[in-house]
Amino acid sequence: MNERSMRSLNLVFRFILELVVLVALLLWGFRSSADLLVQLVLGLGAVAVAIAVWGTFVSPKAPRRLEDPARVALEIVVFGAGTLAFVAADALVLGLLLALSAAISLALMFAWGQRGL
16 A cells, blocks of 8 residues: 555544544533433533534634644644543543544654645
């Protein structure tokens, strides 16, 4: 597999990690209370906030896309929130895997010059 294919795979992997963050936040919300209304508000609210923040400041077509280093800091915060959400939902291994995967993907983005995408 050539480097161009690997770069494309990293972007796909990155998108999957973004979706995993949303799953982690939803799981946290639904495990945070016995009350269904609280579960819905926390789970769906956290997902909505993450989508709004990512869509506004990080995504390639974001209307107010941040420049590095602010964008990378915000990405770390969002992936960190997903990691902490897994940990708080008693899914420590998933949290660690998310943190490690996000760090690897980010490092590859810098190595392959994909930060402008």
